[in-house]
Amino acid sequence: GALFLSFGPTAWLLGTVPALLPFIGAVIVHRRIEASITRLTIWCDLKQDHVARMQLDWDHIPKTLPLPAPFDHPFALDIDLVGEYSVHRLLDTTVSAEGSRRLRDWLINTDPQMDVILQRQAQVRELVGASLFRDKLALNAALVSATKAEKWPGQQMLDWLAKDVDGDHLRPLLIQLAVLAAINIPLFVLDMTGVIGAWWLIPWSIYGVLFVTRGGELVSTLFQDATFLEDGLRTLNGVFRFLENGRFRRMPNVRGVVAPFLDEAERPSQHIKRVTRVVAGVGVRQNPLLGMLLNMAVPWDIYFAYRLHQCRIHLTERMPVWLDRWFELEALSALATFAYLNPDQATFPTLLPEQSTSACLFDAQGLGHPLIADAERICNDFQMPTMGSIALITGSNMAGKSSFLRTVGVNLALSYAGGPGMAQSLHTRLLRLYSSMRVNDSVVDGFSFFYAEVQRLQSLLAALHEADKRPLCFLIDEIFRGTNNRERLIGSRAYIRALAKGCGVGVIATHDLELVQLEHEISTLRNLHFRDDVENGRMVFDYQLRPGPCPTTNALKIMQQAGLPVE
Template sequence: MTRRDAKLRALERHIARLDRRISRLRYRSHLLSYARLLVFVAGVFVTFVAFAVNLNAGWLTLVGSIAVFSGVVYYHRHLERWITRFTIWHDLKVAHFARMTLDWAHLPMALSMPAETDHPFEIDLDLTDEFSLHHLLDTAVAYEGSTRLRDWLLHPLEDHSAIMERQALVRELTPLVTFRDKLSLSARLAARRANRRWRAESVRAWLDKPSNLTGLRPILIVLAGLSAVNITLFILNAAGILPAYWLATFLIYLAVSGTRARDFGTLFADATALQETLRQIQTVFSHLETYHYGQNTRLRALCAPFLGADRPSNQLRRVARIVSAASLQANPFLWGFLNAAIPWDLSFTYLLGRYRQTLSQQLPNWLERWFELEALCALANFADLHPHYTFPQIEPPDAPFVWHSEGLGHPLIPAEQKVCNDFDIAQVGAVALITGSNMAGKSSFLRTVGVNLILAYTGAPVNATRLQVSLLRVYTSIKVSDSLADGFSYFYAEVRRLKALLAALEAAHPIPLFFLIDEIFRGTNNRERLTGSQAYIRALVGKHGVGIISTHDLELVKLADDQPMIRNYHFEDHVVDGRMTFDYRLRTGPSTTTNALQIMQLEGLPVGEH
């Protein structure tokens, strides 16, 4: 049994256990629903009978019935919370299984953002949107965590030490399955309350909101003094000792309060909007605070802001208490009485403003660490679910150029269909020219190489048994398309793309360019395509870069005769029992066969004499 198969079976067993537990809990919850009704009806009946017998017995029975009913309700709600937690845990494990088997239907919805049409490789390598590498990797619950991972894929690191540091963090996180899943569970509970992917925009908007505390403290002191005088005079008046002098001081109190009414006019709206958001992130931060990090020194360093003396959960609990007090505006009678007696709203407006100043310095850092951790956990989860993948060896900038790969495969191709290949590039300035028939695997191989390079420079494991590579920038020309909106034909769009690629190759940059070009100049006639392709490939050879070009033009393989830095490779096909078959194995040397006419003939199209 392979390590992948063992992982799949372990997940299947875990999912089955969770299914059984959830079923038992739901059955118990179903029984409790009837028990609540029974306890309520019985309590009403017994209380009615007790009041008919004796008043004191009636009151005791009423209190007892309410206590029993409240206990049953509390336990039922507690049970429902456990059902929610186990259901989320179950969904997490199902998603893990789906990531291993590429079952896209059981993955969470992909982050939808428009692709950058001029990006060097985003569209060509299927990095974003549905059924993409980002969709496969993305376990982040926070919107900002998901976009952080997306940004890492679209803008790989170019600093060797930064890559190795991130890779070390991902290695450290990989075996910490419970830590990652509990972090995701806490975040999903938050997102479940919000009924969407969690976003920090409401918190940031609150932090960025202007706070006018200038002069508020003296006013608050004056109002507190007036409040004390009012209460004293009111008590003395009620006792018949003094006339109603408190009416005069009360009017002064109201006048002074009115001068700062604008400061607490939106207090209730701000407080209620913020309260639930703080509750949500508090569960996430509590997990990071209480986790035992042990020997995981890099993870501990990343989470250091959560481990200080004044921990986030303590700060957020203080804010939550202030918010709860401020939210009394929802009860107009109690709110009116308190504000008439003491400067209630103004006091909590001041306290909330003070804490906002404190949190504006700390909360952004806590959120950034959480988002960073979510992106890292996505890469670590990818490594954990694919134990047969390996972490690449990235060579430092001062080391000789190297590109050596063994067992290179594409992570978005199902394991049952995947064929892995070895591939090497000898030196900077070299070009690999791949020929082969339609559907033989040329384009897929280009994407395989590109995707694994992006994973390597992101700090993730690669779909290979070994990958040793120098630092490279990536630029591709694979999925070129015309643009009706811009009035570009297919050929003109391809020319523009290849021009941008050549400019990137010739730009002064310390890191060589790695380029991938599929079917060069396919948008024009055969004669001009051949002439243009020969000239363009010659322009690439010997420059500050390396790359792979796939083509149907067998005439191009002759370029290797007078260009020693060009090396030919090919994929083969065979016709077996009237069907085209491919083994998707990369072989050295040029292709000796074509299959376009064979495919046409097999599909019943006329092909003429050949």
């Protein structure tokens, strides 16, 4: 202040500006350092997240959205594709809610198509080898989300763009107001200079009435809409710019996914710049006095409302495409990351054409379950060689029968999603998947456990005999467990005979050793088993699938070890 009073404004500027430059520079450097720290922190979190997924450390694997499958879904609930400790959560590296949902939908798809799977496989294969690209995409996407625990809700942006806003009258209104302003301003100047009287009040009054009555409602939400749009685009800017500047020469299939970002004339960054300029103009309204003076002279708000409406129209056409491509890429990257983190176990399946000369419908070597840790996972070879093949698996409690059924189902679901299976090699036809494993009664609906089980098995059998459909792969854990032994055995025999006559293959786990005799009656049925042994008074399981019926049982041993009376 003393410098200003003593030497005038020029000296004050010459003295103050150089003194401020180091401060301004320090602020800029500080912001860059903060941004670098944020990005480095997210990068470290990504790597820790990868380690947690490799080790099945559920406490450190981010929770995914609650996206349950329909209650009557043919297989999703039985084989842990969705839920808290599920395949979906293990794979879900997406940041957007829609990317997560898309990955879930791929996993539980009931009608996989060969061309779609093969195209997705090609895209995922390319992404497996592009780990740096995937990590940078995840890094930029993570900056979009407010918190690591929340998925970015892309649907909010789409819903806002889809709102029915009547902006068609803005252009003629803008022209009318501009003409009135062009008349009013010269008249006002002439009045102020004493050349004429206050004739400007006439066009100015008309201008004010038109402004308030025809543009007031839209202008009232202008700042809110502009801010929402700018915030949404600013959060997406990092992801969109990364994809715009990506190099996809070695990823031709992925390039097809991101093609909308590579169009020079239609790149998101061009539209974001337009919106930024509009928002800057709208921002003048934050100063009430300046905003009022501007709008009294020229249709400032109406002009920027019109510009914002035009931006909205353009974005309504393009934003769904951009977001859809990003969601698609996120889901593909999730499958690729799963393959990348399991290089020794994950293998892309070979899909056999429906008219294949190979009789085998399913052939896996070293088949394992992705939700079992590496140190504990036991892999098995398994084939379903011909139409009508039924593998009847017997074994003791806890020997691994149910887990093996889920192993088959999960690997089929992964294969049909376009991702890798957990196997050394995997060949499969396209099969419809149907399971009956976790049947629940319902007090609300008045269903008993047995009735619910009968309904499920009836639906499975109906699906098996549907005409003009591809073969069914059924997974059944205990048939008619909700009734007595005698009727269960009679019903199970009849049901398995009906399964053998249908267009499909499958695996049945059972404790009923009497059912193994069906091997002599049904040529396509074969007996397999898991066994247990006793070492030092404790039961041990090797989880190896062996041919033939199970030679041992362990129910009485388990009861005895639990302290229950055994005769």
